[in-house]
Amino acid sequence: MRRRKHRTIVNVIGFIIVVATLVTLVSTARAWDTSTSQPLKQIGTDLILIYSAPVVPSGTGCFIANHLFSFPFEQSSMTEIQQVEGIKNAVPILMHRMGAVVFVGFDPEEKETNAILPNNIVEGRYLTSEDTNAAIVDYEYAKLNNLTIGSPINYIKGKFQIVGLANIDAANILKSHIYVNLPAGQNALPENNTGLVNVALISVYDPRDVPKVSQELIDKWAGATPIAATDLAASTSNVLKINEQTAWNISIIVAVVTVLFTIRTQVSTVSERTHEIGILKAIGWSKSNIVNQIFIESAIQTGVGGLIGCIIGVGLTWYLLGSMSGVTIADPLILAAGFLLALISGIVASAYPAWKAAKLSPTEALRAI
Amino acid sequence: MQKNIIIQLDQLTKTYHLKTGEQIHAVNNLNLTIPQGEFCTIIGASGSGKTTLLNLIGGLDKPTSGSVIVDGEDISKLNERDTVKFRREKVGFVFQSFNLIQTLTATENIEAALAPSEMADSERINHALTLLESVGLKSRINHLPNELSAGEQQRVAIARALANKPKILLLDEPTGNLDTATGKEIMKICHCASKQNGQTVLAVTHASYVKEFTDRLLYMQDGKIQTNPVDPIN
Numbered sequence: 129m130r131r132r133k134h135r136t137i138v139n140v141i142g143f144i145i146v147v148a149t150l151v152t153l154v155s156t157a158r159a160w161d162t163s164t165s166q167p168l169k170q171i172g173t174d175l176i177l178i179y180s181a182p183v184v185p186s187g188t189g190c191f192i193a194n195h196l197f198s199f200p201f202e203q204s205s206m207t208e209i210q211q212v213e214g215i216k217n218a219v220p221i222l223m224h225r226m227g228a229v230v231f232v233g234f235d236p237e238e239k240e241t242n243a244i245l246p247n248n249i250v251e252g253r254y255l256t257s258e259d260t261n262a263a264i265v266d267y268e269y270a271k272l273n274n275l276t277i278g279s280p281i282n283y284i285k286g287k288f289q290i291v292g293l294a295n296i297d298a299a300n301i302l303k304s305h306i307y308v309n310l311p312a313g314q315n316a317l318p319e320n321n322t323g324l325v326n327v328a329l330i331s332v333y334d335p336r337d338v339p340k341v342s343q344e345l346i347d348k349w350a351g352a353t354p355i356a357a358t359d360l361a362a363s364t365s366n367v368l369k370i371n372e373q374t375a376w377n378i379s380i381i382v383a384v385v386t387v388l389f390t391i392r393t394q395v396s397t398v399s400e401r402t403h404e405i406g407i408l409k410a411i412g413w414s415k416s417n418i419v420n421q422i423f424i425e426s427a428i429q430t431g432v433g434g435l436i437g438c439i440i441g442v443g444l445t446w447y448l449l450g451s452m453s454g455v456t457i458a459d460p461l462i463l464a465a466g467f468l469l470a471l472i473s474g475i476v477a478s479a480y481p482a483w484k485a486a487k488l489s490p491t492e493a494l495r496a497i
Numbered sequence: 498m499q500k501n502i503i504i505q506l507d508q509l510t511k512t513y514h515l516k517t518g519e520q521i522h523a524v525n526n527l528n529l530t531i532p533q534g535e536f537c538t539i540i541g542a543s544g545s546g547k548t549t550l551l552n553l554i555g556g557l558d559k560p561t562s563g564s565v566i567v568d569g570e571d572i573s574k575l576n577e578r579d580t581v582k583f584r585r586e587k588v589g590f591v592f593q594s595f596n597l598i599q600t601l602t603a604t605e606n607i608e609a610a611l612a613p614s615e616m617a618d619s620e621r622i623n624h625a626l627t628l629l630e631s632v633g634l635k636s637r638i639n640h641l642p643n644e645l646s647a648g649e650q651q652r653v654a655i656a657r658a659l660a661n662k663p664k665i666l667l668l669d670e671p672t673g674n675l676d677t678a679t680g681k682e683i684m685k686i687c688h689c690a691s692k693q694n695g696q697t698v699l700a701v702t703h704a705s706y707v708k709e710f711t712d713r714l715l716y717m718q719d720g721k722i723q724t725n726p727v728d729p730i731n
């Protein structure tokens with residue numbers, strides 16, 4: 129095999145292409161999925177609902193959601209929202225900005241879907257529904273402003289005392305500086321905002337229903353703007369926009385093409401080796417010896433091709449996604465799948481030539497030049 | 498069958514059917530017995546059926562009719578697996594065109610003949626090196642066939658044929674591609690090997706000097722051994 133360099137190299141390159149393509153495409157697609165769903169997954173939701181607003185003067189602050197200006201709406205509409213088919217839960221959030229400070233009012237009893245969750249607390253404690261003047265502050269913000277547990281903190285009309293510090297991931301679209309109980313938050317704002325919120329965090333039973341649910345929300349509430357993971361990602365990510373299923377489909381097409389290509393080269397290789405096979409048969413090699421030899425050679429080629437393909441695939445994925453946080457560059461499952469695909473391709477590609485070689489009569493094979 | 502007869506051919510026929518409908522009897526109702534340890538040479542013109550006869554005796558081809566009894570076994574009736582075992586254990590082939598695998602070194606070519614056996618790797622390599630040494634190629638063990646002279650290539654082929662210690666050596670024009678001096682050298686190696694190991698040798702050739710090495714000279718014509726031949730050599 130090592131002295132049939134040209135054929136061997138061509139075959140190995142074929143497998144490198146298959147595996148590198150698969151690893152790169154699937155890893156990138158998975159990273160795309162991760163990056164698109166991450167901002168909402170961080171807060172345990174599938175989509176958020178706001179009423180988009182034009183730019184609001186900043187004198188008294190403004191309602192925002194993920195950097196989008198929004199109008200407040202009745203907190204009581206959560207009950208109606210929850211009645212939309214497919215919706216599992218709707219959680220109200222008040223999110224307000226004054227200057228550079230972002231302030232959130234939330235219901236601490238909602239522990240699955242929320243702007244801040246108990247596992248975000250790194251110091252102190254989470255809020256309870258009884259806390260009227262307690263606040264949780266973002267750890268970095270606290271550090272920057274020399275705030276600690278027990279420090280007072282004010283937001284417009286509200287006066288609070290810090291009871292907890294939280295580490296909120298940058299991917300969390302509702303990342304804020306100050307978190308308080310929802311009623312306390314409503315009372316802290318300059319105007320009377322009792323019973324008003326500006327964000328609904330909506331979780332659905334089946335994530336595949338998100339587009340359908342979004343459409344229904346638009347239909348029922350004029351001016352409502354549902355924002356799903358894909359909407360966020362479309363504006364925030366510049367990675368290859370391809371879903372995982374498409375990536376697998378492309379990889380399988382590449383694999384099929386490579387198998388056909390490899391069958392062709394293997395058939396040519398076996399044809400070129402007809403005389404050699406005749407010699408081997410004349411000196412006592414059996415059909416199974418010949419088949420095994422061809423399979424072993426193919427397995428080595430696919431093994432080497434698969435290994436190099438995995439390395440190149442990881443390299444390309446790193447090149448494409450290196451700057452993104454929270455994505456897996458080398459997923460062992462994808463690498464294993466790529467390697468396995470190469471191995472299966474190799475076996476399939478060498479099966480016919482091996483069978484053809486095995487059934488050659490020694491005298492016919494010896495006559496071949 | 499006599500006790501010391503190793504090859505017995507009874508009414509052996511090999512017929513080829515051409516696309517034109519014509520039939521060619523390459524071996525035609527041939528009877529022959531060869532005792533164990535004999536160096537027997539068959540001489541005949543091209544197309545007389547010599548190579549076909551060797552292929553039939555060596556289990557490379559099946560007869561159309563008749564029997565090929567080698568070492569007490571009718572090899573024409575063997576199944577595929579037993580035929581392979583027979584080729585591996587009982588016969589060693591040496592061809593006119595050497596038939597070495599061009600991508601393997603001299604040692605590896607010999608190892609290839611030993612590969613299907615249960616021999617350990619180190620044992621196989623040592624055995625191959627011993628054989629190469631016995632044919633005077635100690636300094637050529639890592640050379641590819643195209644780096645060897647014709648005589649050296651044929652010596653590798655002889656070493657390979659002897660690798661599995663076969664009872665029978667079948668030499669198909671072993672000196673056909675060699676000059677007289679080299680050809681004699683090759684025949685001498687085969688002769689010595691057969692006498693040392695008690696192997697039976699059946700050679701087909703055109704070379705006149707084979708008489709020096711052979712125990713019995715036979716003439717083949719039209720697929721048959723001639724009882725009153727015209728000696729094509731003299």
